[in-house]
Amino acid sequence: MDLWRILRREALRNMQPLLLLAVLAAALNLALLTSLNDALLVLDDPEGLQRLLIVFLLSAFLWRIAQGWMMNAASKRMQAALATLRVDLLRRAVAADLPDAMAVGSSRLAQVAGAELQMLAQAVPTLVISFQSVAAILLCLLYLSTLSGAAVLIVLGFLVVGGILIGRSVIRLELMSETIHEAEGALSERSDHILQTLRECKLNRRRAANALADATSCAESLRKERHRFGAEYSHYFTISELTYYAALAGIIFLLPAVTDTDIATVILAGHAAAFIAYPVITIVASYPSYISAETAARSYLAVEAELKAAPQAVVPGRGSGMDDPFSTIALEGATFRHAGRDGTGSFTVGPVDMTVERGSVVFITGHNGAGKSTLIHMLLGLYPIQRGSLSVDGVTVGPDGLATHRDRFAVVFSDSHVTRQLYGATTLDDGFAEELLDLLEMSDKVAIDGRAFTTVDLSQGQKKRLALIAALLERKPVLVLDEWAADQSPYFRRKFYREIIPWMKARGITVIAVTHDDAYFDAADVQLQVDRGGIRQFIATVPAGGIPAPDLLPVSS
Numbered sequence: 005m006d007l008w009r010i011l012r013r014e015a016l017r018n019m020q021p022l023l024l025l026a027v028l029a030a031a032l033n034l035a036l037l038t039s040l041n042d043a044l045l046v047l048d049d050p051e052g053l054q055r056l057l058i059v060f061l062l063s064a065f066l067w068r069i070a071q072g073w074m075m076n077a078a079s080k081r082m083q084a085a086l087a088t089l090r091v092d093l094l095r096r097a098v099a100a101d102l103p104d105a106m107a108v109g110s111s112r113l114a115q116v117a118g119a120e121l122q123m124l125a126q127a128v129p130t131l132v133i134s135f136q137s138v139a140a141i142l143l144c145l146l147y148l149s150t151l152s153g154a155a156v157l158i159v160l161g162f163l164v165v166g167g168i169l170i171g172r173s174v175i176r177l178e179l180m181s182e183t184i185h186e187a188e189g190a191l192s193e194r195s196d197h198i199l200q201t202l203r204e205c206k207l208n209r210r211r212a213a214n215a216l217a218d219a220t221s222c223a224e225s226l227r228k229e230r231h232r233f234g235a236e237y238s239h240y241f242t243i244s245e246l247t248y249y250a251a252l253a254g255i256i257f258l259l260p261a262v263t264d265t266d267i268a269t270v271i272l273a274g275h276a277a278a279f280i281a282y283p284v285i286t287i288v289a290s291y292p293s294y295i296s297a298e299t300a301a302r303s304y305l306a307v308e309a310e311l312k313a314a315p316q317a318v319v320p321g322r323g324s325g326m327d328d329p330f331s332t333i334a335l336e337g338a339t340f341r342h343a344g345r346d347g348t349g350s351f352t353v354g355p356v357d358m359t360v361e362r363g364s365v366v367f368i369t370g371h372n373g374a375g376k377s378t379l380i381h382m383l384l385g386l387y388p389i390q391r392g393s394l395s396v397d398g399v400t401v402g403p404d405g406l407a408t409h410r411d412r413f414a415v416v417f418s419d420s421h422v423t424r425q426l427y428g429a430t431t432l433d434d435g436f437a438e439e440l441l442d443l444l445e446m447s448d449k450v451a452i453d454g455r456a457f458t459t460v461d462l463s464q465g466q467k468k469r470l471a472l473i474a475a476l477l478e479r480k481p482v483l484v485l486d487e488w489a490a491d492q493s494p495y496f497r498r499k500f501y502r503e504i505i506p507w508m509k510a511r512g513i514t515v516i517a518v519t520h521d522d523a524y525f526d527a528a529d530v531q532l533q534v535d536r537g538g539i540r541q542f543i544a545t546v547p548a549g550g551i552p553a554p555d556l557l558p559v560s561s
């Protein structure tokens with residue numbers, strides 16, 4: 005009952021008014037039935053018929069109002085629950101440890117927060133209508149018992165036998181729904197691959213053909229599963245209808261045969277049983293959407309559990325600025341291990357010792373896969389230090405200090421995503437943004453409009469320049485860049501190392517940059533060379549354009 009667990013938490017809080025409306029609508033259903041049944045008994049009395057017609061019309065009118073209110077309230081609940089659950093999931097993703105959030109993956113998070121939550125929210129009105137239907141069935145059975153106790157026993161007998169058959173079918177449907185969910189995930193992954201590599205597919209027909217064949221095979225599996233589900237659903241629906249017809253036939257054929265019930269009562273009982281048809285069919289027909297919602301709820305709860313974090317409100321606070329009084333940030337004997345998949349492919353950075361002095365320029369260099377990005381994630385407090393410590397001015401950064409520590413940094417990651425909105429910027433009206441646009445030679449392409457860039461439809465290298473401008477507008481004391489210059493032209497690369505980095509240093513900004521540009525290693529005060537998860541440290545004393553000697557002052561490994 006994963007759906008129930010979520011709804012109890014979100015949409016079903018203060019459900020009493022909604023459920024009362026459902027019971028009221030069911031009671032009005034019963035009033036419709038009893039007015040019709042009573043009319044059957046006074047067919048030769050025009051006055052009585054007129055009175056019952058008024059009762060019938062009034063009940064129908066009130067039923068329409070109660071039903072409308074109920075559906076409106078359910079829909080409001082549904083929308084509110086959807087909004088809360090979506091934002092909660094994002095809050096959890098932001099609050100989670102980065103490795104946990106990365107293990108869930110952005111496409112799975114997007115799928116759960118999008119289509120699956122939609123499915124789940126749609127179950128709220130379905131559940132309310134089902135509740136109303138159950139109430140209507142119970143009230144009709146109660147009314148039936150006032151006509152004939154034997155009739156109720158016959159109906160219940162058929163419902164129990166039918167219920168057992170229906171229950172077996174429901175179990176099969178639930179299993180199939182799981183398989184469909186997996187098949188949908190596989191197809192959406194293949195579709196994503198193709199849409200992400202449209203250019204490559206156009207250039208390589210073998211690649212396109214193989215990718216499409218893979219997607220076709222996934223689509224075919226999904227079709228087969230859906231077909232099996234459809235066949236089982238029609239079986240389930242047929243058994244449900246047959247159960248209902250059998251109960252009706254039980255009243256017409258069995259009731260007069262085994263009891264001495266008079267004909268009028270048999271007719272009234274049969275009519276009452278027929279009245280149950282609509283709520284029964286409503287429940288039966290809504291079951292697939294309930295199963296899908298249950299599967300979506302399971303998936304939502306699984307992602308929540310994997311994120312291992314409560315949804316936390318993010319309070320911007322004062323934030324760190326250039327007046328943050330720290331002097332050093334250090335890792336001491338610090339270790340982080342990437343778990344890898346299925347116990348293979350794990351990689352450990354550390355134990356490492358490094359100290360970043362305030363105001364210095366630190367380059368982190370090394371081969372691909374050596375552990376440079378992992379190291380800066382440790383320094384940023386994004387990867388948990390599993391052994392050793394991360395400290396600022398000799399004070400260890402504990403779990404409570406992580407948010408404050410992370411606030412010191414502005415970062416441009418190697419795969420940074422630049423947005424038009426400058427969410428992280430401080431003031432924008434003191435001319436600093438324009439100065440940066442000039443410095444990064446972007447003034448003729450982009451301007452600042454309100455709190456956003458006028459455009460981000462730019463080349464790769466230009467987008468990186470905007471990302472750097474956005475980071476500098478955060479006015480943080482430490483700037484971390486992961487291979488920032490990799491997609492800049494030789495001209496701009498030179499400008500970056502020879503003009504922009506000194507410009508940042510002159511402003512007191514501490515710069516930590518991952519770089520492969522060995523021609524400019526001398527632009528750093530300190531070069532940390534990472535090799536297979538360990539560090540060697542060099543002090544860059546070689547003049548501009550030179551390469552520091554690799555055996556210069558090794559400090560730790």
Ligand SMILES: Nc1ncnc2c1ncn2[C@@H]1O[C@H](COP(=O)(O)OP(=O)(O)OP(=O)(O)O)[C@@H](O)[C@H]1O
Pocket residue numbers: 106342343344345349350351370371372373374375376377378379
């Ligand atoms: N999310 C991850 N899950 C598991 N292992 C990872 C993950 N990210 C990186 N690794 C492993 O950690 C090692 C170091 O990766 P890292 O990104 O730190 O290297 P890098 O020095 O920055 O490389 P590059 O210069 O290619 O960017 C890699 O060899 C990789 O196997």
